[in-house]
Amino acid sequence: MDSPPLLPKVMDLLLDAVCVVDVEGRFVFISAACERIFGYTPEEMIGRNMIEFVFPDDRERTLAAAATIMDGMPHPHFENRYVHKDGRVVDIMWSASWSESDRLRLAVARDITELKRVEHTRNALYRISEAAHTSENVHALCQHIHRIIDELVPADNFTVALCDETDETLAFPYSTDPQATQLLETDTPIAEVIRSGQAVLINHDALAVDWLGVPLLTERGIMGVLAIQSDSGKRRYTEEDKQLLYFVSTQIASAIQRKQAEAELMHRAHHDVLTDLPNRALFNDRFDVALARAHRDGEQLALLYLDLKDFKYVNDSFGHEVGDQVLREMAHRLLQCVRESDTVGRMGGDEFTVLLTNVLGPEYTGIIADRIRAAIAAPFDIAGQRLTISVSIGVAVYPDQGEDREQLFRQADADMYAVKRQ
Structure with missing residues (x-):
């Protein structure tokens, strides 16, 4: 019995795949390695157009490269993506040339999926670290991370859920699929990731929708979950995707933690420690912004x-702990008296300020002042003590009583002392 020809036998032993394509783009020969790379047997590919197997986003430039090769220009390092038989996307580097006499295109395909994965992952880690330094806040950081992850794994929907251990709820600083805060006990995939501390991959084969969630781990435990969902059906999530997302999640958790720490430091620098109201610096900054807007728009x-x-009497008689609780309750009551667009600040000690924007006539200011007096006059029940406190309020209106912050503060301060003397 004659042995098989040596050349086909040698080609079938190659780790790279050898393909021959006719002028119409149909496979006429496939070596055995194609099944390892693409998942299809040679019999399943021969006779079919090669473009059918190319990842949709890469088809246009693949056809352009094929036309260039058929014009007589060999292409030694062309990269594109193919769709594996199991739905995975594989990265291929081709070396191809054209035989004019045979009217055939000869190409050798090398699977570089793992190399590209390592390259993309390394690049993603660098970009995530860079985003942690350049993003203004957690939401902006998550937007950057969404774009980075979407280049690694399709993420039509992208959600970052952070745990709030104090009330066992989830906060969503970023989500392209808006959802309400959920209790951690609810039966959701995100809650499962948090409870188990493990990545969860859900493939909905009937709907061609995949969900993948990984825990965001820090040295103190799970801080939340990063979840992605693919609705396109073009690309199914795999165990490799789960491992990849799990790998980069540590860097993501570190980046979010860094941004949270920066936000906390910034908050402390601009807010009163006791009442959490804006301190003098932040209040003045907001006052200047509101003043510029009022000047531009002709508002009051x-x-x-x-x-x-007599707040000193409270501290001397009942102790500073009771006095601190009075100040915290005072801040809470003031916030209930104004709109979200207004600002309540603590200047220090027992002095507070209120900025009312877009004031509609002098009577509005009087209404708010009366509302504050009534709110403060209500008894304070603190630590078993029932205290009654009153407040002196000075008022200054822009532009009638001053055109800059210094003038308005002097006027309001003088008016407040006049009220105290009365």
Whole structure:
């Protein structure tokens, strides 16, 4: 019995795949390695057009490269993506040339999926680290991360859920699929990731929809979950995708943690430690912004300067702990009296300020001042003590009583002391 020809036998032993394509783009020969790379047997590929197997986003430039090769220009390092029989996307590097006499295109395909994965992962880690330094806040950081991850794994929907251990809920600083805060006990995939501490991959074969969630781990435990969902059906999630996302999740958790720490430091620098109200620096900054807007738009704004009467007596008689609780309750009541667009600040001690923007006439300022007096006059029930406190309020309105912050503060302060003397 004659042995098989040596050349086909040698080609079938190659790790790279050898393909021959006719002028119409149909496979006429496939070596055995194609099944390892693409998942299809030679019999399943021969006679079919090669473009059918190319990842849709790469088809146009693949056809352009094929036309260049058929014009007599060999292409030694062309890269594109093919869709494996099991739905995976594989990265291929081709070396191809054209035989004019045979009217055939000869190409050798090398699977570089793992090399590209390592390259993309390394690049993603670098870009995530860079985003942690350049993003303004957690939401902006998550937007950057979404774009980075979408280049690694299709992420039509992208969600970052962070745990709030104090009330066992989830906060969503970023999500392209808006959803309400969920209790951690609810039966959701995100809750499962948090409870198990493991990545979860769900393939909905009937719907061609995949969901993948990984825990965001820090040295203190699970801080939340990063979840992606693919709705396109073009690309199914795999165990390799799960491992990849799990690998980069540590860097993502570190980046989010860094941005949270920066936000916390910034918050502390601009807010009163006791009441969490804007401190003098932040209040003045907001006042200047509102003043510029009022000047530009021809609006009125009002400054209220508040001073608690006999607050020293509260501290001396009941202790500073009770006094601190009174100040915290004072801040809470003031916030209930104004709009979200207004600003309440603590200047220090028992002095507070209120900035009212877009004031509609002098009577509005009087209404708010009366509302504050009534709110503060209600008894404070603190640590078993029932305290009654009143407040002196000075008012200054822009532009009638001043055109800059210094003038308005002087006017409001003078008005407040006049009220105290009365």
